[in-house]
Amino acid sequence: MSEVPEEMLDPDAPAGSAPSLRSRAAPVWCVHGVRWQHTDVGYVADDAMVGPHVGHRDSAMEVGAIPCQPTYASYEVWRRTALARAANLDGYQGL
Numbered sequence: 545m546s547e548v549p550e551e552m553l554d555p556d557a558p559a560g561s562a563p564s565l566r567s568r569a570a571p572v573w574c575v576h577g578v579r580w581q582h583t584d585v586g587y588v589a590d591d592a593m594v595g596p597h598v599g600h601r602d603s604a605m606e607v608g609a610i611p612c613q614p615t616y617a618s619y620e621v622w623r624r625t626a627l628a629r630a631a632n633l634d635g636y637q638g639l
Contacts, residue, residue: 570582570617572587572607572610572615572616572617573615573616573617573618573619573621573622574589574600574610574612574613574614574615574616575612575613575614575615575629576597576600576612577619577622577623577626578590578591578595578597578600579619580604580607580610580615583603585603586603586604586605586606586609587603587604587605587606587607587609587610588603589601597612599611599612600612
């Protein structure tokens with residue numbers, strides 16, 4: 545058995561989609577800056593059912609199924625790219 549790559553040990557590493565990695569998957573942040581955490585029912589937004597984004601109400605089985613793409617491996621990356629996103633998403637209303 546091989547060792548887990550160092551980048552997979554990082555708590556801010558992108559979540560894995562392979563079944564063997566799901567139980568250790570790291571949370572990701574959507575374009576709204578909301579954290580999605582892996583649970584038994586898939587990825588669930590921290591503001592599910594209480595936040596302003598309708599797309600956050602349902603869980604997503606895989607990271608790629610989170611409706612408000614793109615996803616970010618850490619809140620820090622999301623924060624640092626906010627200006628670039630704002631320029632590209634001018635007029636974007638979100639989900």
